[in-house]
Amino acid sequence: MQEAWDACRERGLSLELLGEARGLSTQVRVPDLHRPGLALVGHFYHHHPERIQVFGETEITFLGTRSSDERAEVLNALCADRVPAIVVTRDLAAPTELLDAAKSHDIAVFGTPFDTGTFIRHTTRLLEDLLAPTAVLHGVLVDVFGVGVMITGPSGIGKSECALELVLRGHRLVADDMVELKLRPREGLIGRSMELIKHHMEIRGLGIINVQDLFGVAAVRDQKRLELIVALEHWNPDAYYDRLGSDDEQVRVILGVPVDEARVPVRPGRTLSEIIEVAARNRILKARGVDSAKRFQDRLLEEIRRASPDAPPPTGTPLRESSE
Template identity: 45%
Template sequence: MAKVRTKDLIERFNLELIAGKNGIHREIVKSDISRPGLEMAGYFKHYAAERIQLLGKTEVSFFYDLSDEMKTDRIKRLCTDVTPGIVISRGMEVPQELIEAGQNAGVPIMRSPLKTTSVISRMTNYLESKFAPFTAIHGVLVDIYGVGVLITGQSGVGKSETALELVKRGHRLVADDSVEIRQEDFDTLIGNSPPLIEHLLEIRGLGIIDVMTLFGAGAVRSHKRITMVINLELWDKDKQYDRLGLDEDTMKIMDVELPQATIPVRPGRNLAVIIEVAAMNFRLKRMGINAAKDFSQRLTQMIDSDDDKFEE
């Protein structure tokens, strides 16, 4: 899991640092954003001090109605040793008491010109992506007609060569050899390449090639949602392979089940075309068109019709 510090939020969202410069290296440990309305009223029993605190128009207006003694008490209790920062939204004027308390306690006091809801949604999305569960898988990730296809298989089966052919056919490479995957929400997997090998393909006999230099910027992507898995394996004559497409296998990555198809590899099979068609067929299934099920239904109807004729 990546470390996120208050300094990263300041740079990412172009926040204005008002006070507490000494605390910009504080670590943020949770993606939740807290609006301390109850705390402004004096209830600190369940104060989530380790979160980013966001003061909107409601909190600031309420603060100005407090007595001087209450203002000092509330602000001091908001600025703890573990508070990563306090953000004022809407570009509002920052209370002097907050500036002084933040400076003394080393808590960064920041200001954003955006509306409160915009600040919450943007920061939450950013922090959740940073704190998302993470893993790495040996394989190749390619964007085929908008479908993120993860190609897996044992070393030397032809994953990179297939990816090169797909790039030549106009599709986009995301990652080769190692795919870093993070889980966003409960059913979304986002894959990207490690920075060291981004845009690179390893082709046995040729070595390392730079896909973006050879084919242009349109041939690569920095990240892509993974929606299906294609597993390549050497052809086994004793194994029964699915010939209709009715069997629906899945592969579990972290908490997400992804549809998986196994394609046997042997000389004469154009794997790039097969994977391309698999991606297009996956899109059709999501639109409610399933050729295998339609064929099965027609076959069943034909058998039933023949049985009726035989009975007559």
């Protein structure tokens, strides 16, 4: 609960502790918030004690119609379920019985000036972010034509230099070196920088540079959904590299989410920034249902059928070039 409270204050949710600092070590396990409603009249059938309880104007007004003993009874029953925390919205005065019941069960009570709907909306999103499954990967995340592209590869292969070229070509840096990925239910994998190195890059020979200071706010962004991975690797003449674009099995699974991956060999004469731009444009086309590789393959097979009308139709896997 302490981490959630700190995050609320950092994001301007004005969450202030009412009463004693109790229950701040309680774990919040779900992002949803709950308005007690029927629980205040003793019906706990659809009560969700695992959620933070929110008391708005309706709940506080209703409690004001009950006697002190009735309030104490129902609020003690509610707090006995060990709810993570209680929040009173609109800067309403928390009933004494609520504070006493929370104190006896070591539950933190907070107050906020926000109305109930606004507080629940913003806090739910904040908790979804805090509780989301997280992975930290070595690479560089760049927004290229609106596509979140993560450049990966061994140390020293030129990931940051490639990202710097992309920034110079008008694209936007999200994270360099360490990319924090969070799995959000409705958005997918969202990548961002570690806070300490946000907007910074390490360029060998130059050291640490601040991209925002050098190129302006238009050259950076705080986060971006990951849609494509470009894996840089040293050229290996014996390795297989997709030359047709028909290899559908090139994906990397991160936090259970498959992400398209393109393996790009690094060798003299290849302009990696331009290759990544083309990969991003191709990703946009595929998202619109335009698959250039499949179109080419279909045309090629059609020409083969025309040239050999008596030959049986091709079967099996898509055409794949020889590595020799």
